[in-house]
């Protein structure tokens with residue numbers, strides 16, 4: 068199947084389906100509610116390619132749907148690649164994988180083994196950075212897709228895909244003898260908990276494939292190593308002398324990566340990479356989270372700042388506070404405040420505070436109505452409310468005014484801050 072999809076016949080069918088599907092989506096965007104219809108698309112394929120096997124037609128249809136999902140997420144090559152559903156969900160974003168590949172290159176790496184390469188996004192990023200890649204994948208269909216994807220991007224000369232199980236001792240020994248660094252992106256799917264034929268995500272590092280203990284033992288044999296992990300990874304899993312990097316893309320926290328000491332050439336312990344419109348900004352600290360000095364805490368000022376999730380997960384809020392001369396509003400709450408307008412920063416959104424009040428639905432409704440606010444965006448932290456539910460239950464009378472409402476707690480007391488409707492623009496926006 069994969070070979071056919073990558074062949075000239077398969078590519079011709081994919082091209083046709085893409086054109087018909089793009090046209091249907093264009094019509095849908097102009098108001099034609101029935102334009103996007105899988106059955107119509109299947110009929111169009113059958114009419115244009117009357118001798119085409121139905122299974123191949125269905126495979127082409129699935130690929131075009133997955134390419135549409137991948138567009139905008141996986142980078143400029145998304146429309147040339149082949150996917151499986153799980154493979155696409157687990158694939159690294161190219162912009163993130165390329166930053167990682169840059170860190171390997173900066174550490175002097177010339178060849179890398181990508182253990183569990185999936186459909187190959189990390190392998191492709193390494194090879195685009197000029198690093199020779201041996202990519203290992205145990206699923207035959209996924210391995211074939213990784214191979215086809217390397218060819219589609221034009222990097223097959225320095226990217227070899229091997230179908231094998233990386234935990235097989237002979238495979239591993241042979242692979243390690245060929246490369247000078249390792250990258251590992253374990254499958255974070257729990258096959259045991261398959262629901263509706265699809266596996267579920269698991270947060271337990273020992274349930275990943277390969278499991279975390281296997282990865283840690285591998286780092287003893289091959290110290291130039293990093294592993295992609297779930298963003299919820301605890302700080303304690305960072306090895307001594309290593310570094311964990313949390314990355315967000317346009318406000319979404321997408322991954323974390325643990326690097327062992329030999330790859331941590333920058334000598335940092337925790338790093339937040341915030342990518343906005345393809346531009347990466349880095350904030351880091353050389354000390355562990357437990358060693359972090361206590362940040363200053365104080366009453367709410369004229370501005371409230373909401374740090375990016377990568378900054379929060381990396382435990383770098385105090386580092387950010389120091390940089391922008393701000394203070395915490397509560398030691399347990401991830402909001403900062405300052406009296407003066409903070410300098411623009413990609414690491415946070417800043418809202419001007421117009422009014423602060425002890426929170427109750429009634430008091431908030433009264434204050435908003437008095438201000439002529441009819442539309443609100445509700446944000447919250449460290450308090451068990453559902454922002455959408457609050458917004459609906461406010462039942463504000465119709466009015467022109469807009470506001471952002473931040474609801475949180477100071478100590479045990481709930482507070483609401485009525486703020487300007489939009490965050491002050493961050494640089495580049």
Ligand SMILES: C[S@@+](CC[C@H](N)C(=O)[O-])C[C@H]1O[C@@H](n2cnc3c(N)ncnc32)[C@H](O)[C@@H]1O
Pocket residue numbers: 154157158159160182183184185186187188189190203204205206209231232233234252253254255276277
């Ligand atoms: C998270 S995905 C990799 C995604 C990849 N980094 C990308 O950006 O496209 C993990 C892959 O590891 C493979 N895998 C899991 N355990 C493996 C093993 N023991 N040997 C080889 N591959 C394995 C899975 O089949 C899956 O395709």
